[in-house]
Amino acid sequence: MTESSLASTATPDRDVPPLLSVSGVRKTYAGTGGGASTVAIDDLTFTVDKGEFVVIVGPSGCGKTTLLRCLSGLLAPTSGTVEFDGRTVAGVQAGLGVVFQEYTRSLMPWLSVRANVELGLHRLPKAERREQAERSLRHVGLVEFGDRYPWQLSGGMQQRVAIARAISADPRLLMMDEPFASVDAQTRTSLESMVLDLWVEAGWTGLLVTHDIDEAIFMADRVLVLSQRPSRVIEAIDIVLDRPRDQLETRASPEFQEYRRRITALIGQH
Ligand SMILES: Nc1ncnc2c1ncn2[C@@H]1O[C@H](COP(=O)(O)OP(=O)(O)OP(=O)(O)O)[C@@H](O)[C@H]1O
Ligand SMILES: [Mg+2]
Known part of the structure; x- marks a missing residue:
């Protein structure tokens, strides 16, 4: 398969405004005790359309949790704006559901x-x-x-x-931060399929962050690939794989392998 055949065949409806609009978001954490500050995310811009399942994939420590905290209104970005359904997000917002990285603490x-x-x-x-x-x-x-x-x-x-x-x-938008990272591989695949079934059934829009490339491809309509910290979007890749997806068949398909090759190479270069 060629790179171009991996491009999207979907044509998003440009007349409908995106459900989530992230524009130039940057977050710097101040250093403690005179230490250096940390630029966690750097100038992130992307949108999520209603009904889409978008997955953000990026290496550990690149700023994924920071990004979701900014998107859900738990943390104010240092600069840039987040709009949910046409309104600027400032503080916790109705219509947004969040699954945190560590269930033991949530x-x-x-x-x-x-x-x-x-x-x-x-x-x-x-x-x-x-x-x-x-x-x-x-x-x-x-x-x-x-x-x-x-x-x-x-x-x-x-x-x-x-x-x-x-x-x-x-929720209209469900955001999930590495929701399956702390469970065994078998539980993980069954939770992935469960979330996709719920997404189809309930019709919310999904935004999931993960460092697992295979999980990203398996779940997504579109994968946003983040660089190392300070993170920015290296590339957005439409995932054109039939749904419902099957843990064995979908993952074994040549298209899936090609997406994996491409994303792994992208992350390796940045
Ligand atoms: N409250 C904080 N104060 C200062 N620095 C922070 C804070 N939270 C995160 N950081 C720093 O920001 C960077 C990004 O952290 P973040 O937790 O967003 O990454 P992540 O991609 O979610 O990592 P992981 O894959 O391990 O979950 C890291 O360098 C981290 O040390
Ligand atoms: Mg995290």
Whole structure:
């Protein structure tokens, strides 16, 4: 396959504004005790269209978590702007769901699984909160575990709780920071497929960051390849692979291998 045959066949509808618009975002962390400051991300610009599944892939430490924190309003960029649905993001925003990198730190150990999921629904009356939490737990296959505590569950199950919490409020955009990094390989592939099924079913827009090139290709409509820190987008690659994707067949296809070769080479050069 040639490089050009990997180009997108999709023609995005330019009349519809992007759901997320990131323009010239840069984040510098001040040094502590007179130490040097760290430029974590440098001039990042990209958009995410409604309904897309975009994956950002980049080496460890390149600034992926910093970027997601800026996009979700948890951290203010040093310069540049983030717009969600046409409005500048400043502070935590309704319609955005986030799954954090470390589920062990994002779930409250003193709350039951159900109460952890309900945390994302605090604005709703109690009965509705309960109903929506049950529905989310059912989606991730954990409805029988609502009364347990997170520490009574396996790592993969805990990450499913974190996903249930993020989807419980029906987000329009679900952002995920290395959501499968701390689980074993088999759990990881089943969680990847579960997230894709949920994406198709619920119709949210997906933005996932990972350092795993194969995972990026498997999940994405479009992969944004980041450089080493301070990160910038080296290239955006449309992934033209049939859906639904299959963990064995899709990954074994020559097209998949070619995407892997191309992205690995890009990351190696920067
Ligand atoms: N709160 C902070 N204060 C100062 N420096 C920070 C802070 N958070 C991150 N950094 C620095 O910013 C850079 C990017 O970190 P970040 O966690 O965003 O990278 P990452 O791509 O998510 O890494 P990983 O792949 O390991 O998750 C690193 O050099 C890190 O040391
Ligand atoms: Mg990170």
